[in-house]
Amino acid sequence: MHDLLTYHKLKLIHANQVTYLKEEYTDQTLGGWNITDGEWHAITVDSNIDESGGLDGDLAIESIGSYDGGTIEREIELDNYGEILFEHYVQNENLDGINTLKFYVDGVEKLCVEGASPWYRCAPIGVSPGTHTLKFVYDTDGAPNSKKAVIDTFTIRIGKTVPCLITTYQPAKPIRNLASNKVLRGNIQYQQMIKSDTEINFTATFSGLEYHYFMSICEDTFYFVDEFGICYRGIFPEDTEPNMIAMNCVYAVELCMRSCNQIARGFC
Known part of the structure; x- marks a missing residue:
């Protein structure tokens, strides 16, 4: 592993x-x-x-x-x-x-x-x-x-790679116009994140110690690098869904990343 x-x-x-x-x-x-x-x-x-x-x-x-x-x-x-x-x-x-x-x-x-x-x-x-x-x-x-x-x-x-295995991965897909309040749109961090243009769904599998550490930082900003080497910058706005695979050893967390190109310019 x-x-x-x-x-x-x-x-x-x-x-x-x-x-x-x-x-x-x-x-x-x-x-x-x-x-x-x-x-x-x-x-x-x-x-x-x-x-x-x-x-x-x-x-x-x-x-x-x-x-x-x-x-x-x-x-x-x-x-x-x-x-x-x-x-x-x-x-x-x-x-x-x-x-x-x-x-x-x-x-x-x-x-x-x-x-x-x-x-x-x-x-x-x-x-x-x-x-x-x-x-x-x-x-x-x-x-x-x-x-x-x-x-x-x-x-x-620069970032630090999270020690996990990505499984049940769904490639990035566009999502549009999730923000319904046009008065706030684009003016605050929350609104920028909700008005997102990309969604990536996947499961991250961790060992016991890495799982506890990830849960403590899961509200921070992350990068996700896909199979083509494209890097997305985003957050996990939805509730995380952890599952125990082997007690004290292996844990899986279902994640949905929202990536918004308003927040940062693309990677080179």
């Missing part, structure tokens, strides 16, 4: 359990980023002329950004599925011309901010195991002291 738990194609992963990377740029450097075009730099008190505040309310004096446009890149290597999060801000006092911040994973655009934008934390951006190239591109036609792009608190968290 150990080999099946380790090598089975279907996987259940407890999301966001290990912080792979977190950069807050308090040392006034670019962290692990490399400039490949144009200019990026640490934001200092002198250059932060508009005193724009980050999400924590402090001045953006410990961030990195660009005034004249440029590109920064880095490589990462993950051993499990994970998520990228960061805060971003784009200033545009001069409304004419180009002013765009983009973020790429392996050449695929994952975020595009055009024009002025206050401080936001991006939606989770999924990333798969393996080596990946991350890139920020700030494109502007130049207007000193009136345009800039800034990023801060760049974080990557």
Whole structure:
């Protein structure tokens, strides 16, 4: 059974359990980023002329950004599925011309901010195991002291594979329009999850200790990897249905995952 738990194609992963990377740029450097075009730099008190505040309310004096446009890149290597999060801000006092911040994973655009934008934390951006190239591109036609792009608190968290065997699996199927209250739709976490676009039904079989641990975390966010290697991010909103197969040894839990593409961008 150990080999099946380790090598089975279907996987259940407890999301966001290990912080792979977190950069807050308090040392006034670019962290692990490399400039490949144009200019990026640490934001200092002198250059932060508009005193724009980050999400924590402090001045953006410990961030990195660009005034004249440029590109920064880095490589990462993950051993499990994970998520990228960061805060971003784009200033545009001069409304004419180009002013765009983009973020790429392996050449695929994952975020595009055009024009002025206050401080936001991006939606989770999924990333798969393996080596990946991350890139920020700030494109502007130049207007000193009136345009800039800034990023801060760049974080990557990865999941931990749940030691279980997936059985009685039903492939992912679309579900639509489960949310009937249109006033709340999309505005709160509960409503986003109920307005789900994918449902996956399966049974997870655990040993005794792993069963008790899973039941203690089953309300968290999980990833499910199907037979094609596609990763879904979701929760188990329905009541779990555990069954004892062998007392103190083997337990089976019937699960229904709801995965909503409003919550996170797709995995690369």
